[in-house]
Amino acid sequence: MDFQLTEEHLMIQKAARDFAQTELLPGVIERDELQKFPAEQIKKLGELGFLGMMVDPKYGGAGLDTISYVLAMEEISKVDASASVVMSVNNSLVCWGLEAYGTEEQKQKYLVPLAKGEIIGAFLLSEPEAGSDATSQRTTAEDKGDHYLLNGTKNWITNGNSASVYLVMAQTHPEKGSKGINALIVEKNSPGVTVGAKENKLGIRGSDTHSIMFQDVVVPKENRIGEDGFGFKFAMKTLGGGRIGIASQALGIASGAYELAVKYSKERKAFGKEISQHQAIQFKLADMATRIEASRLLCLKAAWEKDQHLDYTLSGSMAKVFSSETAMWVTTEAVQVHGGYGYVKEYHVERLMRDAKITQIYEGTSEVQRIVISRSILA
Ligand code: CAA
Ligand code: FAD
Numbered sequence: 498m499d500f501q502l503t504e505e506h507l508m509i510q511k512a513a514r515d516f517a518q519t520e521l522l523p524g525v526i527e528r529d530e531l532q533k534f535p536a537e538q539i540k541k542l543g544e545l546g547f548l549g550m551m552v553d554p555k556y557g558g559a560g561l562d563t564i565s566y567v568l569a570m571e572e573i574s575k576v577d578a579s580a581s582v583v584m585s586v587n588n589s590l591v592c593w594g595l596e597a598y599g600t601e602e603q604k605q606k607y608l609v610p611l612a613k614g615e616i617i618g619a620f621l622l623s624e625p626e627a628g629s630d631a632t633s634q635r636t637t638a639e640d641k642g643d644h645y646l647l648n649g650t651k652n653w654i655t656n657g658n659s660a661s662v663y664l665v666m667a668q669t670h671p672e673k674g675s676k677g678i679n680a681l682i683v684e685k686n687s688p689g690v691t692v693g694a695k696e697n698k699l700g701i702r703g704s705d706t707h708s709i710m711f712q713d714v715v716v717p718k719e720n721r722i723g724e725d726g727f728g729f730k731f732a733m734k735t736l737g738g739g740r741i742g743i744a745s746q747a748l749g750i751a752s753g754a755y756e757l758a759v760k761y762s763k764e765r766k767a768f769g770k771e772i773s774q775h776q777a778i779q780f781k782l783a784d785m786a787t788r789i790e791a792s793r794l795l796c797l798k799a800a801w802e803k804d805q806h807l808d809y810t811l812s813g814s815m816a817k818v819f820s821s822e823t824a825m826w827v828t829t830e831a832v833q834v835h836g837g838y839g840y841v842k843e844y845h846v847e848r849l850m851r852d853a854k855i856t857q858i859y860e861g862t863s864e865v866q867r868i869v870i871s872r873s874i875l876a
Contacts, residue, residue, distance in 0.1 A: 502568070509565045513572035516545065521577040528579065528703040529848050532695065534659055535580045535703050542580070543614015547573075548587045552596055552612040556604050563738075563800035567745040571793070574749025575756070578852040579703030581749065585742035586655050587611060591618030594664055594680075594735040598723045607662050607682055619660035620739075621651040621709060622732050628652075629865050631666075632675040632729060636711065638667035645669070645681060645721070647689075647714040653859075657707030658692050661685050665711075666728045678728035682720040689714035700851035737810050739860050741799045744816035747824035747856035748792045754824075754831035754849040755785045761835050761844070778834060785827045792820035811873045818866035821856035828853040 502510070520538050528535055542548055550566045552558020566588060574581040595608040610616045627633045636649025647667055654663075663683045670677030683690065693708035723731055759782060762773035772778045799812035828850035832839035839846045857863045 502564075505561075506565055506568055509561065510568040510572060512545070513547070513569040514575075516542070516547075517573050517576040521573065521580055525577045525703075526842050526845070526848070528577075530702075530842070532697065532702045534705045535577065535583075536659070538577075538580055539583050539617065539659075540614070542573075542584060543617075546614075547584055548614035548617065549592050549608075549612025550588050552592050552608065556596060556612055557609040558592065558596075558612040563741065563803045564797060567741065567748075567796045567800045570742055570745035571749040571752060571796075574746040575753030577703070578746055578750055578849075578855075579701045581746050582655055582701055582704045582855075583617060583659075585739065585746055586620055587614075587617050589739045589742040590620035590735050591662070591664055593738050594620070594722065594731060595682075597734070598680075598727070598731055599682075600719070602719065603682060603722070611662065616661040617656050617659055618662040618664065619654050619656040619709075620735070621654050621663050621665040622736075623652050623654075625650060625652045625708070629862055631732065632678070634666060634668045634678055636665070636667040637671075638665075638669045638679050638681055638716065640669055643718055645679070645716045645718070647681065647683065647711040647716050649711055651709045651711075653696070654707055654709050655704055655859075657709055658695065658705045663690075663709065664722070666732050670726065673726060675729040676726045678732075679725065680722040680728040680731040681716045682722065683711075683714060683716055687714050687716070698855075700848070700853070700855050702851075736860055737813050738803060740813040740817040740866070741796065741803065741809070743856055743860045744792070744796045744799065744813070744820040747817070747820035747853065748789065748796050750849050750853045750856065751785070751789050751792065751820070751824040751827040754828040754846050754853075755782070755789055757844070757846055757849075758782065758785065758831040758834040761838075765836075772834070781830050781834060785830060788823040788827060792816070792823045795819050811870060814861070814866040814869040814873075817856075817860065818863050818870070821853070821863060824853035824856050825850075 546559035549558035550561045554560040638645040669679045689712045691710040696706040765772045795816035799816045802809040831846040
């Protein structure tokens with residue numbers, strides 16, 4: 498067992514850290530306040546290869562491993578989780594799904610520009626009436642011979658407005674339940690696609706979350722991913738890796754808040770000494786550091802299993818539930834360490850606390866992760 502990061506891993510970690518400090522930190526408070534999508538920053542992330550990190554270079558990607566992806570996600574999320582969710586969706590849901598299951602034509606047409614960051618993608622599974630219970634899809638993809646006719650509404654779609662390409666799960670054979678669902682590549686500018694209003698959210702306010710409506714949208718048959726009825730398995734397989742991305746996002750949010758809390762505790766004085774000299778604060782910092790390290794190890798273990806082509810469903814869910822609960826706890830404690838200053842925007846920790854909450858909800862709530870984990874350990 499080797500806990501040492503390679504030279505290449507350290508280089509990628511540093512590149513992501515430098516990008517976060519120079520490109521994301523200035524303006525992060527304003528973007529949160531104004532709910533402004535970090536368009537310029539996402540473009541630059543794409544140019545640096547951070548939007549197709551694990552994609553084979555022959556499809557325009559950076560050809561890196563999942564460990565590199567976890568390291569980069571942590572660094573970007575320490576500063577701006579609104580940017581890192583764009584990165585996570587594009588890398589681990591859209592690019593990975595297309596590379597693993599797309600046809601050569603689909604890869605050339607869609608994966609190449611997505612991996613290069615020339616365009617971004619979105620993953621459309623959730624609906625107003627079907628979130629955790631993802632098999633109860635109501636969006637329909639009626640088989641019309643050479644094409645599907647898509648009708649229905651998807652909810653809470655990250656990159657909903659900024660994406661050019663959607664991967665949409667829809668029901669073709671309702672009598673077959675989860676085996677009747679198809680995954681379709683839909684271009685956002687297709688006639689019949691409507692983007693709903695931007696959601697006004699608690700956290701990750703810079704990311705654009707929209708509902709997407711489909712009315713008689715014609716989707717060519719060659720845009721189906723995998724065999725007829727493969728859509729639900731496609732979504733679950735893809736989310737397996739996506740959960741490693743969101744776990745790393747949660748890890749980054751937690752470690753960002755922790756680093757700010759350590760720094761502040763050494764500066765702020767109360768009762769004649771730095772607050773870091775009070776044991777109550779020291780113990781908080783010790784618990785934060787310990788939980789963050791455990792989260793990091795779970796994320797890296799899941800990433801390593803994925804890189805070794807082992808089954809990473811269990812480790813990915815464990816990483817996600819543990820890291821997201823750690824993020825919520827650590828960010829709350831970081832606000833506490835900052836006292837009143839933690840409650841105002843300029844100290845960053847209140848935003849990190851708001852951003853942390855979503856990691857317990859999307860890509861499978863904490864309860865869903867526990868369903869996946871308990872099914873696996875009891876099987
Ligand atoms: N890999 C492959 N196949 C899988 C699978 C996996 N990980 N998990 C389930 N399946 C298969 C099952 O084997 C089953 O197939 P068979 O009938 O052939 O055996 C089929 O899928 C149905 O599975 P279940 O019976 O287990 O389905 P269920 O209705 O009990 O639901 C669930 C299981 C885990 C709760 C699932 O519905 C789920 O993960 N829900 C959460 C949805 C979710 O994560 N949404 C995220 C949306 S994307 C997002 O959020 C992005 C973002 O924010 C940025
Ligand atoms: P519900 O499924 O209605 O759950 C409500 C509560 O009940 C939760 O606490 C849940 O854990 C609990 N619950 C449900 N079933 C069970 C059970 N069997 N046992 C125990 N507890 C249970 N979706 C996409 O497809 N693509 C995206 O890009 C995307 N981005 C998102 C971005 C944001 C900001 C948000 C808020 C959501 C996003 N989602 C996206 C949707 C997200 O994945 C869902 O919100 C999530 O899966 C939960 O579904 P729900 O909101 O319908 O809650």
